[in-house]
Each structure stands twice: as C-alpha cells, then as structure tokens.
Amino acid sequence: MPDIVVTEFMDQDALDRLREIHDLHYDPTLADKPEELAALLADARILIVRNRTQVRGPLIAVGRKLVMVGRLGVGLDNIDVAACEAKGIAVRPASGANDIAVAEYVICGVMMLLRGAYLATGDVMDGTWPRNRLMGRETSGKTLGLIGFGAIARETARRARALGMAVLAHDPFLPADHPAFAAHETRPVKLEELLAHSDAISLHVPLTPDTRNLIDAAALARMKPGAVLINAARGGVVDEAALADALKSGHLAGAMLDVFETEPLPAGTVLAGVPNLVLTPHIAGVTQESNVRVSGVIADAVLQLLKEQA
Template identity: 70%
Template sequence: MADIVISEFMDETAVAELANRHTVVYDKTLVDRPEELLRHAAAARALIVRNRTQVRGPLLEAGRRLVAIGRLGVGLDNIDVAACKARGIAVLPATGANDIAVAEWAVTTILMLLRGAYAASAEVAGGTWPRERLMGREVCGKTLGLVGFGAIARETAARARAFGMTVMAADPFVADGDPAWRAHGVAKVGLDTLVGSADAVSLHVPLTEETRALFDAARLAAMKPGAVLVNAARGGVVDEAALAAALTAGQLAGAALDVFDTEPLKAGSPLAGVPNLILTPHIAGVTVESNVRVSAVTAANVLKALEECPS
C-alpha cells in the first residue's frame, strides 16, 4: 500500500517527483476499477485525480487517512468539497495551469464553426468541389460573448481580440470597477444582452445550482440568429437535448461541447448525429504542455500538504 494513490493519467516526471519522497501507486486505469481503488485508498494519505474519479461517498469513507486530494485540473464537481472540509482534507486544484489550453480550444473551435469548411475532406477527396456551400464567415468584426469572466475567459478574450473580435462578458461576481475589464478590453454586460447580441458565446462558469441548465431551450432560442455556442466549462450548464433540437432546426449555426452531463457520453445520446456540432472528450484543457504544468502544480501542492501534516 502507498502514501499517494493516482487514479488517472499524470505526467511521468511529476509522478517520479512524488515517488522520490513517498510511496506511490500510479495506475491511470484505477478510475475504472472502483473496488481496487477503494482498497488502495484505505492506506493512502493523498489521492490524485482528474475529473472522472468520484471523490465522495464510499471512496471518501474508505480513505480514513486522507489529508489531501490533488485535482489534475480546476473543476471540483467530482469531489465532495464540503465533506472534505469537514474532515480537514485539503482539496488542491491546479489553478491556472491549463488556462491557455482551454482558451486556445475555445477560440480555435469558434473559428472552425464560423468558417464551416473543415468537415469536407471526404467530399473533396471524392471529387466533389463544394466551394459555394462551404463559404463561411470571418471572425474579424464579430462579437464574442463570454459567460463568466475568470482567468480562462480572460485568456480567451485576449486571443479573440487578436483576431479582431469585439468581446463582451457577463459575470455578476466581477465588479463594474474591476480593472480587468479595461485591461482586457472587454465590455461588461448583462447575460440577456450578451445572449441576444453575440455572434459566438463561450461558457466559462462552474456548475452550481444557479448555472445548471443555464442554457436551456429558452436561452438558446434567445441567441442571435446564426450564432455559435462553445462549452468547455461543465456539461450540466447546457441542456443537451435542447441544444440538439436547436441545431437540428437550424436555430443555431453551430456548437461545440467538450463537457457533458454524463462522461463518457453514452451511446444513444440526443447529441448523436446532430448537424454542425463538434464533440470532444473533455480534452480542452489537456495538451502536452498543460499536462506537464498541471501535473507539476498538483505534485507540488500534494507534497506541501503532506509535509504540513506528517503521519
């Protein structure tokens, strides 16, 4: 048994750094073997996870010696934070380490959706030449609406403005006088104004009771005709069935989802076969570079927590 258990993939250099100081079990498939994970957790003082490992209920009960949960990412909806706090377990997200990766995914995907020319390889290779049908739109001069204006949204704004986009954001938790608005060249607006006027909407909010199904059928219907929606925040923020209906009806020009209500996405989802929809497997924040950064930050966080709470 080991001091540190890692149940999902992590950069090998960071794993080695942990193993230099503590006994480590690293098996990126443990998340899919819950009974074995429970056995390892019983002896562990730290658990390192991504978003699939559910750190709640039986797993937390098994980990009676736990003092730290390292999160290889930033979202915490797979961790019972309240229960951890009650037991004095430090929950340690890798804040800031994957901001660039998510921002690049968001802007790249908006470019692809508005241009609309990147799904025709088979047609072109087969001798079809659909130039007029694939005449898409430029992002220059368009308006990007950011729902949420935290660190990732600010990185997204910087890249969108470099392409000539005007950027607005809705975030009631960032004060009107916050210098970030001016520093990033972003206009603060209400959510209804943003939804009705943005050519592209990018979601950057956590999943809470207030944000669950924030983009439901009514809000999707209120979006500007021809607009696109991208979500690399949390799956529950978008009503997937309503989005499928809006795309099928041509109400939206396109959408991209990196996150889903249930992950992995199950066969028979209402999102299957929907036109003008890009689906990626919760990978927006994971690049070769961000994996190194996230893993290094998480390893350092966990080592510090273990040092501050010796066995």
C-alpha cells in the same frame, strides 16, 4: 500500502518526483475500479484525481488517513469539497495551469465554426465541391460573448481581441467596474444582451444548481441566428436536447462541446447525427504542455504538505 494514490493520467516526471520520497500507486484506470481504489485508500494520505474519479461519501469514508485530494485540473464538481473539509482533508486544484490550453481550444472552435468549411471532408471526398455553400465568415469584426469571466475567460478574451473581435462578458459575481474588464478590453453586460448580440458564445462557469441548463431552449432561442456555441466548461450547463434541436433547425450555425451531461457519451445520445456539431472527449484543458504544468503544480502541493506533516 501506498502513501499516495493516483487514479488518472499524470505526467511521468511529476510521478517520479513523488516516488523519490513516498510510496506511490499509479494506475490511470483506477477511476473505473472503485473496489480496488477503496482498498488502496485504507492507508493512503494523498489521493490525486482528474475529473472522472468521484470523491464523495463512500470513498471519503474509507480514506481514514487522507489529508489531501489533489485535482489535476480546476473543476471540483466530482469532489464533495464540503465533506472533505469536514474531515480535515485539503482539496487542491491546479488553478491556472491549463488556462492557455482551454483558451486556445475555444478560439480554435470559434474560428472553425464561423468559417464552416472544416467539416466538409466527406463532401470533398465525394466530389461535390460545395464552395458556395461553404462560404463562411471571418472572425475579425465579430463579437464573442463569454459567460463567466474568470482566468480562462480572460485568456480567451485576450486572444479574441488580437483577432479583431469585440468581446462581451457576463459574470454576476464581478461588479461592472471590475478592473479585469478594462484590462482585457471586454464590455460587461447582462446575460440577455450577451445572448442577443454575440456571434459566438463560450461558457466559462462551474456546474451549480444556478448554472444547470443555463443554456436551455429559451436561451438558445435568444441567441443570434447563425451564432455558434462552445462549451469547454462543464456538462449540464447546456441542455443537450435543446441544443440538438437548435442545430437541426439551423437557428445555430454550429457548436463545439468538450463536456457532457454523462461522460463518456452513452449510446443513443440526443447528439448523435446532429449537423455542424464538433465533439471532443473532455480534452480542452489537456495538452502536452498543460499536463506537465498541472502535474507539477499538484506534485509541488503534495510534497509541501507532506513535508509540513513530517
């Protein structure tokens, strides 16, 4: 039986480093094979996952020898951290390793949605040539609002300022005089002010009881007419039905979602057929470069922990 079980995709070089020293079972489809995964965990000491593997009560219970769960990413809402800690299982995310990838995704989305022309392929192919309708807006001089101001939001702010944007941020866990705001030329504000004055809003918060449906119908109504919304944080932070209504009504000019309440998106989703909406499959933090970094960080953590326990 393997020492290490990897349930979702991981960089090959990192896998090879682990295999040199420890028995490893790698199957990037294991997240969809709960019975097989449970059997493999009977003697495993390390479980490495991304965001689809649900590390909760039943899975934790069968992993009697588990000493660590490595998360190939940063969000931990698919892992019952408290239950792991109660059993002495360390939980290690790859903090910081995909910050650049997500920040670039957000900035790309802001520029694309404000300009508006990039969703016109079908019209151009049909010969309608809608130049007047597609006279979009420049990013320079606009205001970006960041809800949450952790490491990824700060990388996003740095890039937005380089494009000539003003940046607002709301983070209830940071005092207004926190040095990160000044360091990134960002003004801390209350959520209501951010919603009212931002041309583009990007979410950078975890999914908690306090943030679930944080962007609901009332919050969307407070946003500037013609504003755009990016969510590369967590599904459930945005009320998808309310967002669909705001886009259909034209109150918002566009939205880009990388995360969803249910993943993969189910048939009959309220987002089907909604205009000016870009959807991607929870990929904002995954680039060739970030996959190498994330995998390397977790491989290092695994090797260090197992070395200490040898």
